[in-house]
Amino acid sequence: MDRKVIRLHPGRERSLERRHPWVYSGAIADVTGDPGPGDIVEIETASGAWLARGAYSPASQIRARVWTWDRDQAVDEALLARRLSAAIDARQALACAPGLTAYREVHAESDGIPGLIVDRYNDFRIVQLLTAGIDGWREGIAAALAARGDCRGVYERSDVPVRPLEGLPPRMGRLWGEEPDEELIVLEYGLKFLVDVRRGHKTGFYLDQRENRQLLRRGLEDASVLNCFAYTGGFGVAALEGGASHVLSIEASGSALEMAARNVELNGHSMDRCAWLEGDAFVELRRLRDRGLHFDVVVLDPPRFAATVAHADRAARGYKDINLLAFKLLRPGGRLYTFSCSGGVSPELFQKIVAGAALDAGVDVSVIGWLGQPEDHPVSLAFPEGRYLKGLLCRVAGQP
Numbered sequence: 001m002d003r004k005v006i007r008l009h010p011g012r013e014r015s016l017e018r019r020h021p022w023v024y025s026g027a028i029a030d031v032t033g034d035p036g037p038g039d040i041v042e043i044e045t046a047s048g049a050w051l052a053r054g055a056y057s058p059a060s061q062i063r064a065r066v067w068t069w070d071r072d073q074a075v076d077e078a079l080l081a082r083r084l085s086a087a088i089d090a091r092q093a094l095a096c097a098p099g100l101t102a103y104r105e106v107h108a109e110s111d112g113i114p115g116l117i118v119d120r121y122n123d124f125r126i127v128q129l130l131t132a133g134i135d136g137w138r139e140g141i142a143a144a145l146a147a148r149g150d151c152r153g154v155y156e157r158s159d160v161p162v163r164p165l166e167g168l169p170p171r172m173g174r175l176w177g178e179e180p181d182e183e184l185i186v187l188e189y190g191l192k193f194l195v196d197v198r199r200g201h202k203t204g205f206y207l208d209q210r211e212n213r214q215l216l217r218r219g220l221e222d223a224s225v226l227n228c229f230a231y232t233g234g235f236g237v238a239a240l241e242g243g244a245s246h247v248l249s250i251e252a253s254g255s256a257l258e259m260a261a262r263n264v265e266l267n268g269h270s271m272d273r274c275a276w277l278e279g280d281a282f283v284e285l286r287r288l289r290d291r292g293l294h295f296d297v298v299v300l301d302p303p304r305f306a307a308t309v310a311h312a313d314r315a316a317r318g319y320k321d322i323n324l325l326a327f328k329l330l331r332p333g334g335r336l337y338t339f340s341c342s343g344g345v346s347p348e349l350f351q352k353i354v355a356g357a358a359l360d361a362g363v364d365v366s367v368i369g370w371l372g373q374p375e376d377h378p379v380s381l382a383f384p385e386g387r388y389l390k391g392l393l394c395r396v397a398g399q400p
Helices: 077-089 138-147 207-216 234-241 254-266 281-290 309-329 347-361
Strands: 005-008 022-024 028-032 040-044 050-056 062-068 102-107 116-121 124-129 153-158 171-177 184-188 191-195 224-228 246-251 274-278 295-300 330-340 365-372 390-396
Touching: 040 062, 077 102, 077 116, 077 138, 102 184, 102 207, 124 138, 138 153, 138 171, 191 234, 191 254, 207 234, 207 330, 207 365, 224 234, 224 281, 224 309, 234 246, 234 254, 234 295, 246 254, 246 281, 254 274, 281 309, 295 309, 309 330, 309 347, 330 365, 347 365, 347 390
Parallel strands: 005 040, 124 153, 224 246, 224 295, 246 274, 295 330
Antiparallel strands: 005 028, 022 062, 040 050, 050 062, 102 116, 116 124, 153 171, 184 191, 330 390, 365 390
């Protein structure tokens, strides 16, 4: 069998030598052996020195993703099973945590399995196969997860925008065991949330905001809270649990708002403490400003504005707009929890955007916390792109 090899341009091996797992198309000088989507390829320097072994994706700008830097290590189902077990075992503290039944078990490149997401919801695993390099391992992934004997079913939610960039169609459905119910009730530090794992955003819930929702619960006694891009009300329920007197939630999806209201009731809170606005947050924030309303706390958790650096300028305008409006709506001494999940916006750029918004709003603001993704969404030091969720906890200066 012909060896499948990609050889890099001179000097383009440096990132791989630092164990960055991506090879972009522009770094490749030559491809031999005619590799197809998902095939394992040897990655070599311009002079022919071996660097790594990875999965090939001819339709993607990220042409190869590294599986191993060990020349003697085969990329096979045994390696996949070992890495799956290592990732899941590393989450045992979360698996045993009281009042917590939803968390991430595998976080793609940062767990050594490029392109694979595995999220745990009670007794079900929801998986996303994001790349051509992992797509062909579907049966092996299902078999390895089933062999652990610690879940009732494995369900696929590979209906994500990144798959067409890999030349892959969307895929959904049961991979093994039982099919999950239309709705599950999961626990998050004692709070209850309804989750639609078949049709909800991502794999059904924003698991990456778990610790930030927990943080929000502090110091909210009698506070008024504005929760923007509310989805199914995770931050809103956390605010009510923390003692907020009133929570106004803005969300474009009416069905998500309906589930948010059900989550409020599920946790035993009075609907008299809630209000709901179905609409575009950019529009509704302006209307609230024009009405002269003010809040003690504002939460901004928008969807991704920029998938890549190429879209960062457009995203920056959107982030500045909503943060400026949020500062206008905060009372003196008020707090802003503001987030970006855009891979194309760095933490430094995001802080610069928020600083510009505060300046234009005419308020003095301090950052009292840098926020991000939790421990089950690890970031390899060699792969900073894994840090996609950035957040700031800001406090507006009080009255002099």
